[in-house]
Amino acid sequence: MHLQLISFVLIILHCMDYTGCQQHSSSRHRQHKLISGVSSGCQQGGCLTCSDYNGCLSCKPRFFMHLERIGMKQIGVCLTSCPLGFYGTRSPERNTCTKCRVECDSCFNKNFCTRCRAGFYLHLGKCQENCPEGLVRSDTQRECVPGCPADCESCVNSETCTRCQPHLYQLNGRCHHICPEDYEPNDKLMECTPQVHCEVGEWSEWSPCSRSGRTCGFKRGQETRTRQVLQYPSPFGKPCPEISEIKECLVKRRKCPGGRKKNERRERRNRNNRKDKDNPEGRRERKREKERERDTGENDNPDNTNKTEHRHRRGHETEPVSPDDGLVQ
Structure with missing residues (x-):
């Protein structure tokens, strides 16, 4: 009985020693794996x-x-x-x-930002939404920078002017002494405005050959054509080209319709002018010739013929009598 008890104790001690070795071996293995x-x-x-x-x-x-x-x-x-x-x-x-802090894009430590996120502006290591007085926001640098540029009187930020100093012209938030190409100065608005160039339409057809407003009775004349201005230029824009052209022309000479009658009337008027204006008979003769010319144009209308005869009768009745007509020879 005593021998059995000793054997059991030895078995237990052996098992405990074996388990400890396994655990120690496993720990050493994990440590070796980590290192x-x-x-x-x-x-x-x-x-x-x-x-x-x-x-x-x-x-x-x-x-x-x-x-x-x-x-x-x-x-x-x-x-x-x-x-x-x-x-x-x-x-x-x-x-x-x-x-870093939530408003910082990059930082040196917990309390010092080196760059801010969008919507915040850096000033003395702090990112803030609004800049102190005397400073304006710079969206490109995301910093609070000194106020308007030297050329600006007022601005939105350090890069966008709303009004320039006198004698300077504003364009896209910047001030210019001389406007860029394709722009011109507007002294009323003090801005650089886009140049407007002249635009014209198509040429018209050539007019009939004429001379002194007539289209007959000559050999050499002129033809003309024109085009309309669609867009007038601004003061510094490209000016308009010619909008009318004239060229010489030749026509087959022909007499104008009714030209002979006009010449005959002109000759009669000249003869009448040469007559003595103080002669009552000459005045009566000129009056009768004028009536005959008027009657010639009214012969085609019967009503006009009756009116002409009536004027003739009235003219003879009212014709003044010379003092010599009452004397008996």
Whole structure:
């Protein structure tokens, strides 16, 4: 009985020693695995220890531990410098990358931003939505900068003028001494406005050959054609070209219709003018000739003929009598 008890104690002690060895062996194996860097998560040269699931667990000296999120999982990465939006902090235990404030795009430390996110403007290391008095916002630099440029009287920001200094012309938020090409100065608005060039339409057909307003009774004359102005130019725009043209022309000489009658009437008028104006008989003769000319144009109308005869009778009745007609020889 005593021997059986001793054997049982020895068996228990042996088993305990075997279990402890297994545990110690397993711990040494895990430690060797973390340090050796044979895990797939320790492919970077900066890792000191790592795991298959979490990547780097510690970094070599002068490296910063940075946690990268992949979905719901965070992976440790060892970097020589922190990425944009993070700043590095060093300590004897470990070097880490810490995220900047939400309004900072990049920062030097927790309280000093070096660049702001869109909608914020940097001033003395702080990112703020509005700039202090005397400073204006610069959207390109995302900073608070001194007020309007020297050429501006008023501005929206350091890059956009709304009114320029006297004798300067505003264009697209900038002030110009001389307007750019294709623009011209507007002294009333003090702005550079686009130049407007002249535009004309198509030529008309050539007019009939004429001379002194007549289209007959000559051999040499002129023809003309014109075109309309569709857009008049601005003061500095391209001027309009010629809008009318004249060229010489030749026609077969022909007499104008009714030309002989006009000549006969002209000759009669000349004869009448040569007669003595003081002679009553000459005046009566000229009056009768005028009536005959008028009657010639009215012969085709019977009503006009009756009116002409009536005028003749009335003219003879009212004709003045010479003082000599009453004397008896």
